[in-house]
Amino acid sequence: MRPVLFLICPVLLFLGASYLLPFLGIVQLSFTDPDPGLAQYGRVLTEDLPTGVIWRTLRLCVIVTAVSVSCAYVITLLWVRGSPLVRSITELCIMIPFWISVLSRAFGWLSMLSNRGLLNTWLQDLGLIDSAIQMTRNEFAVVVGMSHYLIPFAVFPLATAMRNVDERVLTAADGMGASRLRIFWQVFLPMTASGIMGATLLVFVFSIGFYVTPALLGGGQSVLVAELIYLWLFQIPQWGMAAAMSVVLMLGVGGILFILMRRYGEMAK
Amino acid sequence: MKSEAIVSNTTQIEARSVGKTFGKFHALRDVSLQISEGEFLSLLGPSGSGKTTFLTLLGGYEPVTRGRLMLEGQDMTSWSANQRGFGMVFQGYALFPHLTVAENIAFPLKVQKRSKAQVTDRVAQMVEMVGLSGHEHKKPKALSGGQQQRVALARALAYEPKVLLLDEPFSALDKNLRGQMQEELRRLHRDLGTTFVFVTHDQEEALALSSRIAIFNHGELQQIGTPDEVYERPANRFTAEFLGDINILSLDAEAGGIAGTPLELPASATAYEHVAIRPEHMRLAAAGDGNQLPARVRDRVYLGSKSRLLLETRAGEELMLYFDNGPGLPPPDRGAELNVVWDTRDSFAI
Structure with a gap:
């Protein structure tokens, strides 16, 4: 047995x-x-x-992934290509969420979005609305909360891709008279496609197994797969159903991962 | 051999006291020169000499700090790269990695909103011109360095620019491919009649390709002239040493010669401290030759058809010359005392 394989054994056993x-x-x-x-x-x-629940999970996760990756793209653009001041501010905004637990963040959004929360109070004080808008206990709140949690994760694969873009290629396009819009859509965006793919993969797989945020912000109104498993375990015990759902979730995530990874591999070539 | 393209005497581009500073660093100081229409001008110098900076200023990719740039009599100092409309081949090519060869070449044409038929025709023409037929649908990564170089050339020439700027285009290629690409560049220049401004740190490349060479050092223009002018009549010590090999010997004012030996010197020698002679203008003296300088052989390197002799004068200065390994005498051995000789006309004081 080669020494390296031997050393890896404890991890495999664990x-x-x-x-x-x-x-x-x-x-x-x-x-x-x-x-x-x-x-x-x-x-x-x-x-x-x-x-x-499965369909709702898939639908919400697609929305959350799209929102997270789009927001992350803009944030990463500021972080990688902004002025030094913009860069340090953005960096702080990316790092801070990592220091706050997922639970605190969900409660933060609750106090922000609930009927007697900050946002509704402000809007009412300003006279823009008469009665509170329902912004929690629905899918909107779940999308906001989940995206907020996942955006920083999408930033890193995007940053890697953006940093790898050869500055001279952009200079060349500019010198040929391409407008900034054209350079972005036809040069910069396609050149960072592998980063978008990586970020999508990461965010989507994370989002499918989400529990805390949808449970708190959805308020039982938009139950996702992970919450349903919890319900079947502890609220209305049907352990066989919970187990079957877990296996389905596992296979689903595995399948999606497999397809996206292959696509990612082709792009990286 | 110089490019045979017809160089007109019309000044196309003129730099007037152009300077560029990055913070406190002077990248370029007070450069004035004129570029004629259809000429092949090389900007030559060691790294950090300001040659690439000058090219980026010409292209409009960086603003000048001082001075003016004129294009056909008009002041183009404040024009953007696009307004100047010069073609540019970047170091490392800067091809669009996600586009095919044909799409890369088509990019600038599409920016100019040419019709689809025009774009297709022109791309086909360019692909043919740089010899990339059959590779149109490959991505840059699937091409060799030389092929990528051709795509970059085709892309820069696609919209028929008046001036083509090239930033060390061959630095990433191996020696054989380099020679081949140089040959093709000369052909392109001859066929198109476009003005080429070419940055290189390779002096042989500059001598072989250019109609004129501008030599840069420490951000200053040292000399500009045809290859034989700058090689045979260098303006200063830097140019003399940078281009090819040269022997530089201290003048001995007392003896009226070198290292205690009276010699016939170039007329201007009194104003300078050194005399310079190219190794190819020196040979070992035979009896009866004038202008003989005694020296001792320090080393001998066999190079096949010739040998390189490293000699030392009586003043301890080194000099080098080539000895033909033809019929006749064998090359002198290490330690041999001998005399070297040269024609006064081939030496110059610096």
Whole structure:
């Protein structure tokens, strides 16, 4: 056995004991509780509640990914290509969220968006609206909260791609008389496509398993897959269903990851 | 061999006391020169000499700090790169990595809003001209260095610019490919009659390609002239040493010669401290030759058809000359005492 492989063994053992064994337990549970067979999978994939939750999760995650990556693109542009002052301010704005827990951030958005929250109070004080606008306990709040959490993660793959853009290529395009708009859409954006792909991959996979933010900001009104699993475990115990849903989630994420990674590999070539 | 393209005497570009500073650093000081229509001008100098800075100022990619730039009598100092409309081949090519060869060449044409048919025709013509037929649909990454170079040339020439600026275009190529590309560049220049301004740090390249050479050092223009002018009549010590090999010997005023030996010197020698002679103008003396300088052989390097002799004068100064390994005497051995001789007309005081 080569020494390097030998040294990696403890990690493999640890991962096997802490992830693989419990996961195999879940797989077993999904085929046996309450009845042996594929019944749980059948219910997860046909009943209204789970399928509705799956579709909502997919839809929201696509929206969240689009919002996060677009916002992150603008922020990264400021961070990588702004003036020194803009750069340091942006850098601070990217780093600070990492120091605040996901729970605090969700509560932060609640106090901002709720009916008696800051935003509604201000709007009412300014006389712009008569009664509070419902901005929490719905999908809007979930998208805002999740995007806010995920934007910093999208920044890093984008920053790498933008830093790799050869400045001379942009100078060349400018010298040929291309407008700033044309340079952005036809040169800069395509040259950073691999970063967009990487950011999309990262954000989408993260968003699918989100629990805290949708649970708090959705207020039970827009339940996502992770929250449904929690409900089936602790509120209305159906462990076999929860296990089957977990396996479906796992396979779904794995499948999406596989497809996007292949696409990413082709782009990097 | 110089480019045979017809160089007219019409001044196309004129730089008047152009200077450029980056913060406190003077990248370029007081450069004045004229570029004629259709000429092949090389900007030659070591790195950091200001040659590339001058090219970027010419192209309009950086604003000048001082002085004026004229194009055909008009003041173009404040014009943008696009308004000047010169073609530019960047160091490292700066091709669009996500576009194919044809799309790269088409880019500037599309910016100019030419019709689709015109763009297609012109791209096909350019691809043909630089010999890239069959590679139109490849991306730059799939091409060799020489092929990428051709794409960059085609893209810069696609919209028929009056002036083509080239920033060390061959620095990334290996020696053989370099020679081949130089040949093609000469052909392009001959065929198109476009003014080429070419930055290089390779003196052989500059001598072989240019109709005139501008030599830069420490941000200052040292000399401008045809290759034989700058090589044979260098204006100062820097130019003399930068272009080719040269022997520089201290004058001995007392003896009226060098290292205690009276010699016939160039007329201007009294005003200077050194006399310079190219190694190819020196040979070993035979009996009866004039202007003989005694020296001792310090080293001998065999180079095939000739040998390089490293000699030392009595004053301890080094000089170098080539000895033909033809029929006749074998080259002198290390330690041999001998005399070297040259024609006074081939020496100059600096």
